Each structure stands twice: as C-alpha cells, then as structure tokens.
Amino acid sequence: MVIEGLDGAGKRTLADGLTDALCAKGASVAKLAFPRYGVSVHADLVKEALHRGHGDLADSVYGMAVLYALDRSGAAEDIRALRDAHDVVLLDRYVASNAAYAAARLRQDAAGEVVKWVWELEVGRFGLPRPDAHLLLRVTPAVAAERAERRAEAETDRERDAFETDDGLQRRCAAVYDELAASGWLAPWHVLDGVADVDLEALAKTLLNP
Ligand SMILES: Nc1ncnc2c1ncn2[C@@H]1O[C@H](COP(=O)(O)OP(=O)(O)O)[C@@H](O)[C@H]1O
Ligand SMILES: Cc1cn([C@H]2C[C@H](O)[C@@H](COP(=O)(O)OP(=O)(O)O)O2)c(=O)[nH]c1=O
Numbered sequence: 001m002v003i004e005g006l007d008g009a010g011k012r013t014l015a016d017g018l019t020d021a022l023c024a025k026g027a028s029v030a031k032l033a034f035p036r037y038g039v040s041v042h043a044d045l046v047k048e049a050l051h052r053g054h055g056d057l058a059d060s061v062y063g064m065a066v067l068y069a070l071d072r073s074g075a076a077e078d079i080r081a082l083r084d085a086h087d088v089v090l091l092d093r094y095v096a097s098n099a100a101y102a103a104a105r106l107r108q109d110a111a112g113e114v115v116k117w118v119w120e121l122e123v124g125r126f127g128l129p130r131p132d133a134h135l136l137l138r139v140t141p142a143v144a145a146e147r148a149e150r151r152a153e154a155e156t157d158r159e160r161d162a163f164e165t166d167d168g169l170q171r172r173c174a175a176v177y178d179e180l181a182a183s184g185w186l187a188p189w190h191v192l193d194g195v196a197d198v199d200l201e202a203l204a205k206t207l208l209n210p
Contacts, residue, residue, distance in 0.1 A: 005137035008148025110179035
C-alpha cells in the first residue's frame with residue numbers, strides 16, 4: 001500500500017497513524033519510506049543534490065529520477081520479503097512519486113513520455129513489485145507548503161529543499177497526481193482529503209477487508 005502526495009501533505013503522519021490503527025486491529029505492519037536516506041547512497045546523493053550539492057545534478061530531471069529509481073531497486077528484495085512476512089506493507093512514496101515529480105518538472109502530463117519511461121525503467125527493467133493500491137493524500141499546494149514550512153521550523157535538519165520551495169512545481173505536481181489517480185496508473189488509487197481528518201479506524205478496516 002503506497003501513500004503519495006505533495007511535500008508536506010502529511011504522508012509520514014498518515015503512515016504513522018495508519019500503522020497504529022492497523023496494529024490495534026491485530027494486523028502486522030511494515031513501513032518503509034522512500035528515498036531511504038542514510039540507508040542508500042543513491043538516496044543520500046539525491047538529498048545532497050536537492051540542497052545544492054553535486055554541481056548541476058539536480059537540474060537533470062532524468063538523472064535525479066534514475067537515482068530515486070536505483071534507491072528503490074536496491075529495496076526490491078526487502079519489499080518482497082516484507083510482503084511475505086506482514087499483513088500490510090506501507091510505503092511512504094514509491095514509483096508514482098518519480099512519475100509525478102518528473103512530469104511536473106518537464107511540464108508534461110500523466111500521459112507524457114517521462115511517465116511511460118518511469119514505468120518502463122522501474123517496473124519493466126528493475127522489476128519493482130507493483131503495489132496493490134495507492135492512497136493519494138490530497139491537499140492544496142498552499143496547505144502542503146504551509147505544513148512543510150512549519151515542519152522546517154520545528155525540526156532540525158529539515159530545511160526545505162529545491163523541490164519544496166518551488167511553488168510552481170508543487171502546483172503542477174498536484175495536477176499530475178490527480179491525473180495518475182484518475183487513470184489508475186500502476187495500481188488503483190484512493191483519494192483521501194488531507195485537510196479533513198482522515199478516519200484512520202475506518203481506513204484500517206477497509207484495508208484489512210477490501
Ligand atoms: N492532518 C494534519 N493537519 C495539520 N497538520 C498536519 C496534518 N498532517 C501532518 N501535519 C503536519 O504537517 C507537517 C508535514 O507532515 P508530514 O507528515 O511530515 O508530511 P509529508 O510526509 O507528506 O512530507 C508536519 O509538521 C505534521 O505534523
Ligand atoms: C521517492 C521520490 C521522491 N521524489 C521527490 C519528492 C520530494 O520533493 C523529494 C524528497 O522526498 P521526500 O519524501 O519529500 O523527502 P524529505 O521531505 O524527507 O526530504 O524527492 C521524486 O522526485 N521521486 C521519487 O521517486
């Protein structure tokens with residue numbers, strides 16, 4: 001089960017709350033967040049590039065997307081093992097993040113070239129497992145930006161990066177996410193209103209008894 005949404009939408013908060021709600025119902029839950037900072041060298045390079053490291057690396061949409069994809073490729077066996085060992089595996093961002101952000105950066109839509117390329121690279125070539133479903137935590141770009149800003153003030157080492165401070169990118173990204181959800185890209189999508197309180201108990205029940 002993949003959680004997707006803009007920077008600051010509340011994905012991590014939802015993943016934590018949903019994990020508690022699922023565990024309270026007796027389910028065993030594993031949680032993984034991408035990029036895997038501190039675990040994968042590809043993820044660390046991404047973070048450094050988003051904070052102006054590595055020259056013009058962050059300017060390359062395809063270059064960055066390959067790094068995100070390599071991070072996931074290195075986790076493919078772990079994901080399969082977690083799926084075998086648990087009732088629910090929650091992924092905070094996955095392949096669709098690459099599709100949404102790369103398309104938004106290139107000003108393409110969900111039917112564009114780069115979205116197809118991401119599928120071919122990550123699913124076709126790297127053999128990443130397809131999720132059962134996505135949860136799109138939908139908030140307006142303004143709400144996401146405000147939450148990301150508040151988080152940056154409250155937490156150390158969370159200064160907003162090059163993608164988070166680009167309002168136009170976040171707006172285009174929100175539009176691509178809506179299109180990916182509407183077309184059922186890679187797996188079915190369920191859209192959650194991230195401004196209204198998500199009913200975690202009801203969501204946990206639905207996930208366990210689809
Ligand atoms: N439903 C919510 N209402 C208000 N604030 C929220 C909500 N969900 C998350 N937040 C806050 O917004 C900020 C970003 O949330 P986070 O879960 O880290 O987002 P993401 O993982 O999508 O980047 C955090 O400070 C978090 O406490
Ligand atoms: C996982 C992933 C993230 N991204 C983008 C979305 C975010 O703007 C950025 C960083 O990911 P994010 O999960 O937001 O990390 P953090 O907020 O903890 O730094 O990378 C992609 O473009 N492709 C991907 O495959």
